Amino acid sequence: MIPDLPLVIYWLVTGMAVLELLAAGAHLPNLYGVFLTLRICTCLAGVVFIAVCVGRPPLFGPFEAAIYIVFVMGVLARVFQKNWGYQTAFVLFNSLGVLIILLLQQGKPMALNEDYFMYGNLWVNLFFNLRLLAAAFLAHGASQYLGHMVEKEQRDLLSTGGRNTLLAGACVYLTSEWAGSLWCLNWFGDSWQWSRGFFKASILFLLIMVVCHLPSFINRNKRIQGISGMLPGLFILWMIFYH
């Protein structure tokens, strides 16, 4: 029974995301709110299931990463809406983004990750879990920047929201990297090592820095500003699901 439960959770969350997107597309804010809440609750059940079954927080892998990222993105969307109001473009892109994340995992093994003796270590847990948390923040920011590109009336509002989320995501991401460095130091004696993982992690940090250091002649172009704001979110999702 238990091996099938991740698959049931995955399809329930995907179903909610489809309904949420339909409600957002039909401009039904109340119904959208109901499906968003249901999605958050289903994801929460998934996160609790992971924590109870394996005695640790979600770390990586198609099931654990997708459910956790989608859960945090749901919470962030709910908070953003509460404070900043219903933003049509953001809501559409956010729901679409969530659905794409989930559908890209379709066909991959929906199961808990195999256990490893290092998963009892605090720094290992912080490194992997905070990386997923950062992915959720940066993906949420990507939908705000995407909304900022197409929305005309609430353009500055979404750009400001995107900037806030990007900086918060950077803090979470750097904390994850710091914990990862400590893990590396305790495991190999070096605070960092030359590897594919290191290069990809550095690219993500540099992409975040690029968004914060756009020269004025580029920053004036809202489209380039929006695209550069989206890149860290897209890159970290690629890094997590296709590393």
Place this chain on the structure above:
Amino acid sequence: MIQRLGSVTLTFYTLVVLIWLMGAGVFFSTAHGEIFLHMNEVHICDWIMATWEKAPLPVVWFLSLCLGAAILFMNALCCSMGRQWSLAKKSGLFKNWLFFFLHCLFIVVLACHGLILALGEKQSRVHLFPGQDHSFGPYEIQLTDVVFTDDLTILKTPKKRQRALMTRKNIHIHENHALLTLVKNDHTLARQKIRMLSPLRYKSVQVTLVEFVIQGADDRLGVVLNLTDNFLNRFFFLAYAIMILSLAVFTAITWKRPSCTMGKQR
């Protein structure tokens, strides 16, 4: 000149070039796996010397990366000491001082990254068995005892299959250990049980237990150690942590609320 060196445009282009170089690193580390593995095991100068003859391209890539990082370092330094310092001094605002401080910490962290690579000593994958000792600079490491309470067949399993067997149930990380003594000029500096993820630290010296091994027909149990001596590690972690904290505080105090943005729109 300083203004040009500290300009945002230079930052932007340097960052873009560094992203391409890091991307090339992903490609090189896949194409030249062995060379990159070796890069982690020896001092970087030795790696350059050894690699130049057989594969010059990764060396050229590495030197370009160093140049890019050096330009970013200079750029951050000029920007902080020029523009941000005067802005903070002129306005006196906490957020501007914090912004300046944040950039200074970034410079320190970037410098530490480079210096950790170039300074210090390192010996990788030193195999030791109980009763043996090993010299490391002025120090001597003596291995007295190795205790592995779990199933020894896990250690005999080929690496690819080993990972699946190394669960929290099968490997008791807190019980398996090696008893080490760190000696200098016949004087015992430290004597400690080291475990995986729990190394011996004495000042800037670190003795790290990478893995347990068995050898020979009599299943002799030993350990693989990485020996490092780098005084910058602690400072690096401290500066890095303060940088993250500063960024968090800066994000919090400059967090833009919807009312401000809406006001601007009106």
